[in-house]
Amino acid sequence: MSDWKAKRFWKDAAVVEVDGGFTVELDGRRVKTPAKRPLTLPTRAMAEAVAAEWQAQEKQIDPRTMPVTKTANAAIDKVAVQKDEVVDMLAAYGDSDLLCYRADNPAELVARQAAEWDPMLDWAAAFLGVNLETRQGIMHQPQSPDALAEMHRRTAALDAFELAAFHDLVSLTGSLVLGFAAYEQAFDPQKIWALSRLDEVWQAEQWGRDDVAEQEAEIKRQAFLHACAMIVLSKAA
Template identity: 30%
Template sequence: MFAMLPSLCRFHRQFSRALLPLVSRQVELKLLSSSTHVQRAKYGNATSERKKFYRDVTISQGEGGLYEINLDRKKLKTPGGKLFTVPNEALAIAVATEWDAQKDTLKFYTMHLTTLCNTALDNPTHRDKDQIISAALKFLDTDTVCYRVEEPPGLVELQKNEWDPVLDWIERRYNVVIGSSFSIMGPQIPEETKETFRQHLGSYNFWSLIGLEYVINQLKSVVLSFGLIDRHLTVEQAVLLARLEEEYQIQRWGNVEWAHDYDMYELRARTAAGALFAYLSSESATMKKKILQD
């Protein structure tokens, strides 16, 4: 069952494992304490480790057709004390894989899908769909690919060559105008564009919006996130484009190798997890078979 995961799930799992040897515990805690999806009180435990207390991970279907995660014979619960349930088997398989992949110590900070499910179930900030959509759209005014530099010439050319094609694609795809700007104020995004994206986001269910907002938050870009969700970009491409200026500076001046690797793998893991969560949360019984095919 666990071998039937989509490519995004493989990305998420591989990147999460790859980053573990690269960081100290202090760096992990500092990064995760800033997560906007973790409530400081009950959700603070997401930054901790715990000795593994189970051997087997299984899924089962409970009331209302919802799926549950079982650790040995105990049902998993959320930080808020709710029964941990997900809307379909595909997402249950992906979450169970996170728990199954843990070794002697549970590293909660690598279990992004579990964290997103906890957020959707407990909704610690008590937001509705409209509030999530509004929060996501705020990134459009400060979108990564819309802010351009005027120097050095090498970076100017790089941004034009790499970001313009993505902007052209999304403007054609959604029949909108976005543009770019050298001004610190950024481009003036037309209200019609915002309304088009608002309506598009409104077509997603609550769970999928949690995942999509998470991706937007990671990439700091609505444009790149839509490109990823629409499968115009891969995870690696979206992350590289989000880090374009940083990668340029690294190529020019060098870098601290372990720190660069950690940042890259962590961003890939989180982005892949958010996209996978959005896909699996919106799937129907028919879509599930398609998504799970390798």
């Protein structure tokens, strides 16, 4: 395995306005994506965050310390070129949304799910215009075609940068409703994440903590919070 790593070759990373948005220049040289596409960003705030990541690099470039750049690259190189497929994949979560599949026992878990998750379905009905029905057990039961069509329409309305973040909001929580709640910034991100972890927390209360599982959950939580931050950057004026 090669030990070669890209080295820092620039002094200053600067934000520049271009056709279609903003980009970042390294000593006057425009940054490109891994696929050699122009790194054109939708908002100045996102461009400033990308520039800060490049400016923070030391002797060698460490992509692990550049999450905004990584997500922006994914939006341009992956999401934008296959948007229809990404939209279909994410919208499909609405037909098997985490919040709709409920335990039938024990009574304490049934009550906790109802108390924590029902308000989110009420929010979806009021804000998104989508009425989703709950089911007991794990057997799939389809939601109404009208609800699925509306969730698909709303997902398709997102641009590539929003979709790149929305992908993580939905896939990490297992819920299209929670993904939209995070996208709309309707609730505190920590609250939304906690709602997605209700079943896991319940299991830990009954059987004890699993250190490995908690470490993995923390990695996912950080990724979820990063996706929330990317939504903010995508919508910034």
